[in-house]
Amino acid sequence: xxxxxxxxxxxxxxxxxLVILLEISCRTGTIDPLxxxxxxxMVAAMIHEIGSGELNASIKATFSxxxxxxxxxxxxxxxxxxxxxxxxxxxxxxxxxxxxxxxxPTFIFYPLLVALLGLGKAPxxxxxxxxxxxxxxxxxxxxxxxxxxxxMKLARVHRLTPARTFCWIVLPAALPHPFTGFKLALSxxxxxxxxxxxxxxxxxxxxxxxxxxxSFDNPTMYGVMLFVLLVxxxxxxxxxxxxxxxxxxxxxx
Amino acid sequence: xxxxxxxxxxxxxxxPSLQSARAGLTARRLRAFDTIVLVLVLLALWHVVSKGTHxxxxxxxxxxxxxxxxxxxxxxxxxxxxxxxxxxxLAFALSALLGLGLGLxxxxxxxxxxxxxxILAGFYTIPKVTLYPVVLLLxxxxxxxKVFFGVIHGLVPMTLFTLGAVRNLPPVLxxxxxxxxxxxxxxxxxxxxxxxxxxxxxxxxxxxxxxxxGVLIGEMFSSQRGLxxxxxxGMAQNNxxxxxxxVTVIVVIAIAANTLMLRVGRRFARRGDAAGG
Numbered sequence: 001x002x003x004x005x006x007x008x009x010x011x012x013x014x015x016x017x018l019v020i021l022l023e024i025s026c027r028t029g030t031i032d033p034l035x036x037x038x039x040x041x042m043v044a045a046m047i048h049e050i051g052s053g054e055l056n057a058s059i060k061a062t063f064s065x066x067x068x069x070x071x072x073x074x075x076x077x078x079x080x081x082x083x084x085x086x087x088x089x090x091x092x093x094x095x096x097x098x099x100x101x102x103x104x105p106t107f108i109f110y111p112l113l114v115a116l117l118g119l120g121k122a123p124x125x126x127x128x129x130x131x132x133x134x135x136x137x138x139x140x141x142x143x144x145x146x147x148x149x150x151x152m153k154l155a156r157v158h159r160l161t162p163a164r165t166f167c168w169i170v171l172p173a174a175l176p177h178p179f180t181g182f183k184l185a186l187s188x189x190x191x192x193x194x195x196x197x198x199x200x201x202x203x204x205x206x207x208x209x210x211x212x213x214x215s216f217d218n219p220t221m222y223g224v225m226l227f228v229l230l231v232x233x234x235x236x237x238x239x240x241x242x243x244x245x246x247x248x249x250x251x252x253x
Numbered sequence: 254x255x256x257x258x259x260x261x262x263x264x265x266x267x268x269p270s271l272q273s274a275r276a277g278l279t280a281r282r283l284r285a286f287d288t289i290v291l292v293l294v295l296l297a298l299w300h301v302v303s304k305g306t307h308x309x310x311x312x313x314x315x316x317x318x319x320x321x322x323x324x325x326x327x328x329x330x331x332x333x334x335x336x337x338x339x340x341x342x343l344a345f346a347l348s349a350l351l352g353l354g355l356g357l358x359x360x361x362x363x364x365x366x367x368x369x370x371x372i373l374a375g376f377y378t379i380p381k382v383t384l385y386p387v388v389l390l391l392x393x394x395x396x397x398x399k400v401f402f403g404v405i406h407g408l409v410p411m412t413l414f415t416l417g418a419v420r421n422l423p424p425v426l427x428x429x430x431x432x433x434x435x436x437x438x439x440x441x442x443x444x445x446x447x448x449x450x451x452x453x454x455x456x457x458x459x460x461x462x463x464x465x466x467g468v469l470i471g472e473m474f475s476s477q478r479g480l481x482x483x484x485x486x487g488m489a490q491n492n493x494x495x496x497x498x499x500v501t502v503i504v505v506i507a508i509a510a511n512t513l514m515l516r517v518g519r520r521f522a523r524r525g526d527a528a529g530g
Contacts, residue, residue: 007367014368035390093287096512103462103511104504105469108481111488111496116310187378195382199473200485206383210474213386225383232379 037222045223046230055208055224062193062204065121069128069189074182076129077136084137085144098138106131107195114200124196124204131192132185139181143174176247183239190232303497312494317501320494330483334502337468337479340396344403344464349457352408356415356456357445366416377409381467385474399471399479407464414456418449451522458514462507469503 019039025031026038037045049055084091109130113123147170155165197206205228212221296314303313312320324330359366385402392398426448430440446453472481480499487495 003364003367007364010364010368011372015372036387089287092284093291096288096515097291099515100508100511103458104507105462105466108469108473108484108500108503111485112310112500115488115491115493115496116306191380191382194380195470198382198385199470209383209386213389221386225387228383229379233375236375236378 034218037218041219042222042226045219046226047223049220049223050227055205055227058203058205058208061121062197062206065124065204066128066189066193068121069125069132069193070186072125072129073132073185073189074136077133077181077185078140078178080133081137081140082144085141091141098134098141101134106192107199110196110199119200119202121203124193124201127196128189128192132189135184135188136178136181139178139184140174143177143181144170146177147173176243179243179246183236183243186239187232187236190235194228308493310493311500312497317494317497321498321501324495324498333479333483336396337472337481340399340471340479341403341465341468343396344400344407344468345461347400347404348407348411348460348464351404352411352456352460353415353453355408355412357419359412360416360419363420366420370413370416373409373413377413381405382470382474385471388471389475394475394477399468399476402471403464403467406467407460410463411456411460414452414459415449418452418456419445422448451518454514454518454521458511458518461510461514465507 022031022036023038023040026033026036084094107127110123110127113126117123117126151169151173152165155169160168193204194206197204198210199206201207205224208224209221209228212218212224299311299314303311311317359369381402384405388398388402388405392401422445426444427440430444435443468479469481472479473485476482480503484496484499484503487493487499
């Protein structure tokens with residue numbers, strides 16, 4: 001335990017040292033201020049950008065798109081995962097497909113989606129769903145595979161209805177795996193949506209960054225960038241901690 | 254559930270080796286058949302989608318294939334393909350070598366590994382696309398920005414996989430090496446590398462696809478050459494067969510490379526099991 005805390009302290013110190021190093025080299029002009037602005041200015045720019053309210057529409061657009069894609073991906077992924085798991089032959093066929101899925105950069109389909117659905121929210125949602133769903137499917141499949149046969153026998157012995165079997169046996173036994181899938185799905189949806197906005201879009205935070213870059217507006221660019229990265233890190237961090245708790249509770253029970 | 258139902262049919266026969274060989278052959282044939290069906294279903298789906306949308310977004314499979322063949326005979330296409338390939342090869346080689354070195358180094362030093370690993374894992378999950386403007390400001394438009402962006406994507410998984418492999422090495426292997434008084438070089442050659450190989454190949458596989466992704470994002474966002482540029486350009490000019498053909502090429506390359514490395518990885522993993530047991 002002590003060792004873990006020590007690692008945490010050193011980790012924070014390393015990160016802080018890197019930030020301070022960046023600050024110093026920006027202030028002394030070792031790094032051109034036209035390339036990278038000092039971290040303190042980034043924070044100030046972020047607070048200014050968020051406080052001014054100009055970004056409110058973009059923030060709303062981006063996060064509602066991510067949330068929608070995430071929810072859809074979970075629904076679709078769990079449903080198809082459960083369905084495939086019931087059909088072993090389909091499972092065998094889907095396996096190599098799922099294994100190769102993430103080797104294909106999903107967002108190369110984005111230009112096609114834009115041509116198909118127009119430049120609105122729809123192609124972004126579809127892109128998010130496309131990149132997040134397989135993670136949920138894989139998690140669901142490995143979760144269902146991990147339910148010990150003896151537990152299913154137990155359910156049969158007690159003559160549980162399918163609904164009760166699911167709630168009382170399958171869900172508690174399988175949960176950590178799908179949860180890992182959900183965690184990945186969130187970061188994939190986030191990456192997919194922001195990448196889409198960044199490459200080709202008229203709204204959202206990704207677009208705001210790309211627009212600021214193209215108009216040489218460095219403070220805005222770094223401010224928005226920092227905001228997006230902070231949100232991503234916090235969201236992933238919360239899920240990471242939650243996942244650890246879930247796994248620990250399982251190993252204890 | 255699922256997997257349990259199929260297994261018992263192949264067991265309990267008189268001549269297990271012959272029986273299992275025959276069963277393996279049938280299973281393989283069945284799988285090949287299923288794969289062909291899957292490919293046909295996907296092609297049919299592609300056809301239906303393109304017909305249903307009157308070809309505004311994707312062109313039908315056959316037409317795309319014909320277009321692709323004519324595209325493959327133009328030198329312009331090869332210019333773009335070679336540009337992408339060059340950037341990707343550099344990015345992948347750098348990610349693989351640096352990641353391997355970093356992973357071996359951090360895996361051997363427990364505390365350093367513990368400090369760095371969560372930072373890398375956190376970096377792995379953030380949307381790195383947003384950092385591309387910084388990369389462009391640092392490197393300017395062109396090859397080096399793309400390569401650097403590919404390395405950003407590919408380096409982290411390679412490092413994490415190697416680190417994990419070294420850390421999870423069974424202590425008995427290291428102890429055996431010490432008992433046999435192997436020199437450090439021999440320990441690496443005969444113990445470390447064979448034991449970590451399956452994980453290293455897995456890391457290479459993920460690193461391959463991610464550095465490919467990084468290079469393509471770079472080309473799609475702001476570049477004048479390469480497959481990513483060709484794709485975005487095809488869409489901007491409303492040249493549907495062109496963008497569909499480029500997407501097809503990218504998908505085929507990605508899946509082929511991934512499948513190949515999965516196979517190699519599995520073979521090494523099996524060999525490791527056989528040697529260990």
